[in-house]
Amino acid sequence: MAPAGRIDPITASHVVAVPYPGRGHVNPMMNLCKLLTNSQPHLLITFVVTEEWFGFIGSEEKPPSIRFATIPNVLPSELARAADMVSFVGATQTEMGEPFERLLDRLDAPVNFIIADTFLNWAVEVGNRRNIPVASLWPMPASVFSVFYHFDLLVRNGHHPFELYERGDERVDYIPGIASIRLADIPTIAHMKDQRLLQLACRIFPNVSKAQCLLFTSIFELEPHVIKALKQEFSFPIYTFGPAIPYFNLKQSISFSTNQNNHHYFDWLNSQPPSSVLYISLGSFLSVSNAQMDEIADGLRDSGVRFLWVARGEATRLQEKCGDVGRVVSWCEQLKVLCHPSVGGFWTHCGWNSTMEGIFAGVPIIAFPIMMDQATIRKHIVEDWKIGWDAKRDVRSGELLRSRQIAEIVKKFMDLESVERIEIARRAKELQEVTRRAISDGGSSKVNLSSFLSDISSVI
Structure with missing residues (x-):
């Protein structure tokens, strides 16, 4: 027995x-x-x-x-x-x-x-x-x-x-179930x-x-x-x-207090105004270059926007570079962080699981795809679901998103009085309700x- x-x-x-x-x-x-x-x-x-x-x-x-x-x-x-x-x-x-x-x-x-x-x-x-x-x-x-x-x-x-990226702005409408898609939004291994x-x-x-x-x-x-x-x-x-995410681990009333089972970043989140923090995570495997990370750090610092950034092995160096306006950590409980009331946006590499966590939490998204299916997921976020912005819209392949651009994007994106921001936040909450009903x-x-x-x- x-x-x-x-x-x-x-x-x-x-x-x-x-x-x-x-x-x-x-x-x-x-x-x-x-x-x-x-x-x-x-x-x-x-x-x-x-x-x-x-x-x-x-x-x-x-x-x-x-x-x-x-x-x-x-x-x-x-x-x-x-x-x-x-x-x-x-x-x-x-x-x-x-x-x-x-x-x-x-x-x-x-x-x-x-x-x-x-x-x-x-x-x-x-x-x-x-x-x-x-x-x-x-x-x-x-x-x-x-x-x-x-x-x-x-x-x-x-x-x-091998021609798909060069003809990236062309659209096709013959893939079953997909009304229209740019060639640039086909998964990147096809390029x-x-x-x-x-x-x-x-x-x-x-x-x-x-x-x-x-x-x-x-x-x-x-x-x-x-x-x-x-x-x-x-x-x-x-x-x-x-969504195949650990939502079943969340209690009906989530506690964000710091105890032996929680982490110091929740104390910091608890001290921030509602929807004022941009959460940033660019994935656990296919990451961005050191040069791009430095541009992000400079852009976040110059934006003046509060942020919580998961940067894994570079957390200490990037925290020094960013200053005190935000927090850089090597790891966090992502879904729980996204559900925190002080978090008002999610800058993501558009991995599918991360995207689903963002939708579950009902937060607007800054899309920053790196490779594979992430280009297609960006298309859904920006074009189909209308719950976010494309950070790479004006960036050519191989180029860096510069700190000046990052500061401008982040500042506008986190402006809670912006008409455009209000609309994507409304859509994000609608998709959150769709997810909860499902x-x-x-x-x-x-x-x-x-x-x-x-x-x-x-x-x-």
Whole structure:
């Protein structure tokens, strides 16, 4: 018999979840698993990560019904991922499948269902060989999925990858579910002269149709047209259950006091006027150059706007450069910070999870995309949802956003009496309400989560 509070692996419904080894993939997969176990207490989930990722997240708090299992690293170090993205992505497609299968053979209970990141295209083949249903999880906007899934349309219409950026202001309207998009807003790997990364990305999609369902970390109401279009193309269920962020960890009444479980920056936030602080975070992996960081620091100082900036390893140096008008920290509880009443804006690299946290918190956004799907997400923020500004609108590729421009953008953006600011703040609050309804009883994400759980239960 299993100990009190533990799931018996022999009698439980057993799901194996395997994310692509990257922060923007591991986090939403884990959040989905927590949502599933919160809704179905008798579900056992084995969460499979590389040994390196287990070192990153193995000590994090999780329900007892979620347990970790490890497979070898695909490359010796995550540092190799930053140095050679092509080799890393290629290794995830060729080096993870075999150890994953060996792991399945060692588990103490039969596997009833697999949830695998779409980028791990081999997982569908593993499931089909073993007669285990597979759900393919896409942790980015559904629009980005549609762009890649229909990438042949770009080529057939004469929009070749190496020409996309040079013709960036041209718009196309033939991608299913996307009424119109600039070529510059196609994910940036499509713009690269070296097309190996694009080829690796496109290689994953033929296996999607062999899965038993497709999962999106988006919210139906944010991307209704593209999701409807994809549902017409696939014969299996498509579920949206976003936002795949840890909102379930937030209490109904959030305490921002400093105690042994909180941090000093909350004391500082508590002392600031409502909506007066700009929160800045430019991601955990693909960051900006030191020169750009210096320009940001100078621009923030000159703007006179209060700010809280997560700058990781450079926090001390940048704090000295910025002065006392704001705070620079190496880490913070991002979602909780965004929900703080003194925070009135979010300068983000437009990572999908960060963007969803900004929407959940209802704050206007300064969009500063770096690469990959972030260009498309900027398009949604600025053009489709109208909840933010594009910081790079007048910046050419390879150029820095200068401190003078930054000071001007930040000052105008945080002017609470600006008519333009008032409008984007209103839209941000509207999308916040859309998000809250989606995860409430009867909401689209809650209903989809229940339907997916029924799919899992039906094969037990």
